[in-house]
Amino acid sequence: MYNFDFVKPASVEDAVAALGGDEAQPLSGGMTLLPSMKQRLNAPATLVSLTGIDALKGVCRDGDMLVIGAATPHAVVARDAAADYPALAELAGQIGDPMVRNRGTIGGSLANNDPSACYPSAALASGATIVTDKREIAADDFFQGMFATALDEGEIITSVRFPIPQKAAYAKFAQPASRFALTGAFVAQYANGVRVAITGASENGVFRWSEAEAALSSNFSADALAGLAASADQMIGDLHGTPEYRAHLVGVMTRRAVAAAH
């Protein structure tokens, strides 16, 4: 990879100031950014590490919310969210492999918004709030297509607030080589309805499957989805699966998630 200046601030304020420089980019766990820099797909002049900022780390319960610091690694979420939001902890425990989970962070995953990443589905299905250094963004407004988010240049996610559902589950059909989701469905039931978010399938990134939400909100069972099929229109087609295959998986994984919800 091309060389760059490396800085490691100890506070969000200092990180924001450092990101004001020319072609500066934030670095969290680096599980996506560093490989993409090795391939020279990305060549920042300055990398601003967020891993030295203690305020960005940790999992804590706040009433009916679970608040996760943006620089919290997946392995910590898998462990520390297990009691309050088991489905979210289980999702975190299925990302990549143990070494990736020790470094990769929730904030990094959401900011990158890989169309096959796991976390975006949890944030969207939970109606989470993405908190940054300057504002709060609803998950419904945050994800704006493949690798695109509402974040401004230099804006840092500081934490993510997840409303804790009555029941939820994530069902992932893993692409065995990359361990990303070939298709993953996160289903979350709240007092005011059910939300279903699908990752890995659409060319537009994570999305809500509204027909399934309507069916599940009146009858939370896998049977309620009988006859419902997602459209293959705008689904990803690659050597791992056709758009039709992924559209089929959307139904299968959603039914599995509903059956597994707890």
Next chain:
Amino acid sequence: MTKVTLTVNGRSMSGQAEGRTLLSSFLREELGLTGTHVGCDTSQCGACVVHMDGQAVKSCTVLAQDVDGASVTTIEGMANADGSLGTIQQAFQDHHGLQCGFCTPGMVMASAALLAENPKPTEAEVRHYLEGNICRCTGYHNIVKAVMAASGQDAGGAVAAE
């Protein structure tokens, strides 16, 4: 260049690192610890796994400057004080858990991390935990046997399961 100091296998060691210097390169080229292997350099194969502050990481995808001050254990730190093979290393030898040996440093370090958090894993847990370590020789069965044996459990049950 910036000075980076790590505690490696219990010893304080320093060297120079650019922004882009990876922990794997720093260990191998700056500190001369070539037991850590770089296989794919794309964070998939796991040959470069070391422990950093007690956690297994893929050192080819960690920046040396980002972990300045950390405590690192490499495969060189896994032998006993008298130089004989450590328990996991010995189990790999006893159960033929390696052929060419290229992946072995990462396999041993990942296995050590597993046994630290789960001292008596099931065979399925061993296979699951080693998902991020790729061996192109053994087909994994003998590696799994070695880890089961290193945990003090019967190694004989490891059979083709997937």
